[in-house]
Amino acid sequence: MKFSCEKAILQSAVTTAGRVVAPKSSIQALEGVLIEAGQGGLSLSGYNLETGVITSVPAEVKEGGAIVLSARLFGEILRRMPDDVVAIHTDGCSVHIQCGPTSFDIMGSSDEDFPELPQVEDGSSLIVSQGSLRAMIGQTSFAVSDNESRPIHTGALFEAEDGQLTMVAVDGYRLALRREKLLGQEVPGKLSFVVPGAALNEVEKICADCDEPVTVTQGDRHVMFQIGGTLLVARRLEGEFLNYRQTIPQNNAISLEADCADLQRSIDRASLIINDKLKSPLRCKFDDGVLSITSKTAIGSAFDTCPITGDGKGLEIGFNNRFLMDAVKAAPAQRVRLELNTATSPCLILPQDGGEDNFLYMVLPVRLRAAE
8 A cells, every 4th residue: 555645634633533432342453444545535433332423534556456554643742744746555463654854664454454434324314503503512522421331321312303413411410401493304203212422422533514404314223324435333222212202291380581791600619619529519599680609518608599580489499519510511502591489499591582492401400408
C-alpha cells in the first residue's frame, strides 16, 4: 500500500474513526484503526464490537491495500508531525510514515484480524439536519440512564412520525424530550427504535452545527447514521422502553413562567454548599411572583430568590439540584413554563408559549424532611 494525504485531513479522519476504538481489548486489532486505500481514496474504520465508524477522505493512492495501525500511536504521530503532506508506504506489516523531514517506521497488523463491521439492511430511513440532531442529542443525553439493570434505558428512544422526529431519554428520576422536523419526504408509517447513549455521544461529536443532512437507517439489529463522508453503525437496544406519554402529568394546577438564565443562577448559588459528600435537596417555595430556593448541609445554608410570573400558591417542593439544573440548562429557550401540581408530583419544564412542540423536561421531586 502506498498513498499520500494532507496531514490535517488524515489526522481528522483518524480522530473520527478512533472515537470508538477500544482502549484495551483481547482482540489487538480492535485497539487499532483499519486503513484501506483504493481508487476512491482512503477509508478508515474503528470498531469496538458495539459501535463502528467508517470515514472516507480523499488521498493520492499509488498502490491499494489495507492495514491496521494502533489508533493511539498513529494519532499521536500525526499530531506531532509538521503541517504537510503525509506519505505512507507499507511492506507487509512494516509501515513507513513520512511528512517533510520527519519519518517513523512502525509495525501494523493484518487487516484480516480486523472484525467485519455489521451491515445495516435496507430498512426504513429518516433524514434530519446535522445541526438539529446534534442539538437534540446534547439536550437529552443527560437523562440517559447509566443503570445497566434496565439496559433499554441506557439509550434514547427515536420516534419518527408525521414529519417529525422525537427523541426521549429517561433514567427513573427525570425525562428529557426533544422534537424537530424531518427533512425531505415524510417517513411512511411510524419508526421507533432505541440507540445506545454511548453511540449517540459519538454522533453528536461527528455532526456539525449546519443544515447538511444526516440519514438514519433502521435495520433489524443495528442502526446506521450517515453523516457526510462518515458512517456510524451501532447495535440497537432491545426491550420495552418506558411509555413516556403516560408518565407526563396533564392538567397541572400551577403554571408559572421563568427566565432560564435567572433560574440557572439561583440554582447555582443555592447549590454551592452541596457536593457528593454533603448532599441536600433544594427546597423550592413558589409564591406569587417569586421562587425562593434554600439548601442546608453540615457546612451551612444558602438562600436565593428568582423572579417568576404567576402565583405558586406557596407550594414547597424538593429537587435534586443537579437534576433540576440539567433540565433548565438544556431547555432551548430564554423563558420556560413550569407546571406543578403537588409536592410529590413531577415538575414539567415546557416552552413558554404552551404545548410540548419543541421540548419537554420532567424532574421528579425529592421528599423534604421538616429539618431540611
